[in-house]
Structures are given as C-alpha cells and as structure tokens.
Amino acid sequence: MHYQEGVQIQSIGGAMIHVHAMPGELAAAHAGRYRTLNRVHPARLLEALSGKLDGDENVANGLCAFEMLAAMSNMSAQSYASAHSMLPVLRLAARQEGVQPHGSPHEQSILLRSGLASPKSDGHVCPECVQADRAAFGFSWFRREHQLFGVDWCHMHRDTLLMVTHPDPFSALPHVWLAKGMVTHAKGVVHSLEGVGSFLQRFTAISTAMLERGRPVSTTALHGEVRKRSAERGLRRMQSGRRPPLSSLLQQLAPSEWIQRHLPNIREVGRYGHLPGLDDFVSKLEPTAGHIYLLAIACLFDSADEVLECFPVQGVGHARWSFVHHHDLMQSNEMRIPA
Numbered sequence: 139m140h141y142q143e144g145v146q147i148q149s150i151g152g153a154m155i156h157v158h159a160m161p162g163e164l165a166a167a168h169a170g171r172y173r174t175l176n177r178v179h180p181a182r183l184l185e186a187l188s189g190k191l192d193g194d195e196n197v198a199n200g201l202c203a204f205e206m207l208a209a210m211s212n213m214s215a216q217s218y219a220s221a222h223s224m225l226p227v228l229r230l231a232a233r234q235e236g237v238q239p240h241g242s243p244h245e246q247s248i249l250l251r252s253g254l255a256s257p258k259s260d261g262h263v264c265p266e267c268v269q270a271d272r273a274a275f276g277f278s279w280f281r282r283e284h285q286l287f288g289v290d291w292c293h294m295h296r297d298t299l300l301m302v303t304h305p306d307p308f309s310a311l312p313h314v315w316l317a318k319g320m321v322t323h324a325k326g327v328v329h330s331l332e333g334v335g336s337f338l339q340r341f342t343a344i345s346t347a348m349l350e351r352g353r354p355v356s357t358t359a360l361h362g363e364v365r366k367r368s369a370e371r372g373l374r375r376m377q378s379g380r381r382p383p384l385s386s387l388l389q390q391l392a393p394s395e396w397i398q399r400h401l402p403n404i405r406e407v408g409r410y411g412h413l414p415g416l417d418d419f420v421s422k423l424e425p426t427a428g429h430i431y432l433l434a435i436a437c438l439f440d441s442a443d444e445v446l447e448c449f450p451v452q453g454v455g456h457a458r459w460s461f462v463h464h465h466d467l468m469q470s471n472e473m474r475i476p477a
C-alpha cells in the first residue's frame with residue numbers, strides 16, 4: 139500500500155511501509171523515519187514494527203524494537219548495532235566476562251535500554267552531508283557520526299554541525315528542518331574543525347573511529363593501558379595522590395570554552411581540576427561512561443590510528459547498507475513536519 143498525503147493508515151499489519159536504514163543512519167532516527175512515514179505514535183512503535191514483521195512472515199515474537207529495526211533492514215542485530223547504533227561509543231568497555239558483540243541476543247536488556255540512545259539529546263546535522271545525500275538519494279537522514287558527545291563538527295566536511303530545534307527531531311528529515319529554518323548553531327562553537335586545535339581534532343577523529351567497533355574493549359585492557367600511560371606522563375594512577383590527575387591534563391589540552399560547554403561539572407579541587415568519573419575509573423574494573431573513556435584516550439593517545447593499533451577493531455563483518463527500494467526513497471521524500 140502506498141502512502142499518500144492525507145491518507146490515514148489504520149492497519150498495523152502488512153500495510154505498513156517498509157523502511158530500510160540508510161548508510162550511517164542513527165537507529166533512533168531510522169525508528170523516527172519509520173514511525174513518521176507510517177504515522178505511528180512513538181508509544182506504538184513496538185506494536186507497529188511487530189505487525190510489520192509478522193506481516194512479512196518474519197519471527198517478531200520476543201524481539202525488541204531495535205532487533206526489529208535491524209530485521210527490517212535485512213541485517214542481524216549485531217550488524218545493525220555496529221553500523222547504526224551509538225553502542226560502540228556508549229559502551230566502549232565492558233568487564234572481560236561481558237565482552238559480547240554489540241547487538242548480541244544475550245544482551246537484549248542493553249538493546250532495550252541503550253539501543254536507540256544517543257549521546258546528544260538533540261538531532262545534529264551537517265548541511266553539506268544533507269546536500270550530498272539529497273543529490274545522491276533524493277532525501278537526507280540523520281547520520282550517527284554527527285551525534286557524538288562533544289563533537290561539534292562534521293568529521294568529513296570540517297564545518298560546524300547544526301542542531302534541530304524541534305523537540306522531536308527525528309519526526310522529519312534533516313533537509314526539511316533546514317528548509318524551515320528549524321536549526322541553530324550551538325553557542326560559542328569554533329566554525330571550522332581546522333581552527334579548534336589538535337586536541338579536539340584528535341578527540342573528533344578518535345570518537346568517529348570508535349563507532350566502527352563491533353564489541354567493547356575489556357576494562358582490564360583499557361583501564362590498564364590508561365593507568366600505564368598516565369604513569370608515563372607523571373599523572374596519578376589512582377583516585378588520590380600528590381601527582382596531578384588526568385583532569386588536569388584534559389584542562390591543559392582542551393579549550394576552556396569547549397570544557398565549559400560540554401563538561402560543566404568539572405570543578406577545582408586543591409590545585410587541580412577534577413572531573414567526576416575521569417580520575418577514578420582506572421582503579422576499578424567496573425566500566426564507566428563512554429565519553430569518559432573518549433576523553434581519557436584523547437588525552438593519552440597521539441592519534442586514532444594509535445588507538446586502533448592498541449585495541450584492534452573487532453567488527454562483526456557487517457554487511458554495509460546494500461540497497462534501498464526506489465519505493466522507499468519516494469516515500470521518504472514525502473515526510474513533513476508534524477503538526
């Protein structure tokens with residue numbers, strides 16, 4: 139059944155429009171594109187996806203929304219996780235016994251909690267990527283490399299990202315928001331990645347490269363490496379001590395306006411700045427938040443290549459996005475801003 143403007147689709151079954159994930163599309167935005175094209179209320183996403191898959195004679199029973207979005211894209215949940223979710227950076231490390239590929243059926247609770255999560259609370263877009271995607275495919279979509287914590291620039295085009303001002307950014311496509319002027323620059327951002335200095339360039343490159351990981355690093359390996367490199371730089375390896383903490387190195391390396399914008403909870407303790415989480419995770423085996431690891435890694439490694447050499451990417455051989463029906467492209471073009 140073809141979607142037509144003004145036609146209310148009543149059925150939840152096979153009449154729903156099939157929506158493949160686009161290259162690099164954020165899982166949450168893929169879900170948003172699906173529900174907008176099919177006029178599904180956010181609260182009824184699971185029910186709608188279930189109906190769609192049942193209608194296609196797939197086994198939807200027991201799958202969560204994330205796994206169903208993967209199935210709709212003809213991908214395994216593992217492939218979909220490493221190509222479309224933010225799990226590789228949200229869950230950068232795990233305890234040794236919990237190092238499973240992202241999207242593993244043994245970790246459905248993680249997919250339920252974080253599969254559709256994003257480090258940024260608003261949708262971010264690069265106008266040049268939007269233009270390129272429209273030229274190639276006729277429409278645009280939200281790319282996951284634009285939703286990384288602290289990364290205010292497009293890694294490819296080097297310009298500042300724009301933030302969608304609508305409270306439900308994934309309810310329309312990026313070019314629609316741009317056309318309506320419903321985007322804004324974050325205050326105080328340096329407009330080109332070339333002008334931000336080597337730390338933020340490195341942080342951007344490392345964060346982007348880490349998106350490719352198919353599974354977490356073990357905390358034993360990652361914490362051990364951070365501890366070793368901290369000691370080599372004369373930093374303290376534990377929560378307390380006379381040597382400066384990792385936070386003090388971060389404050390030396392990162393521009394203060396960027397720290398104020400993204401890490402407002404950094405505070406002065408004695409002679410040094412202290413960022414909760416950053417200065418104490420290495421003394422534990424419990425994993426911490428992904429952005430804390432990325433900050434530590436950008437402070438202690440010289441390049442993304444060095445990080446990849448130290449912790450080789452263990453992908454899952456995911457079949458990259460391979461095809462999209464012309465029908466889907468035409469449907470996607472019809473997305474409108476919700477009332």
Ligand SMILES: [Zn+2]
Pocket residue numbers: 264265266267268292293294295296
């Ligand atoms: Zn771009």
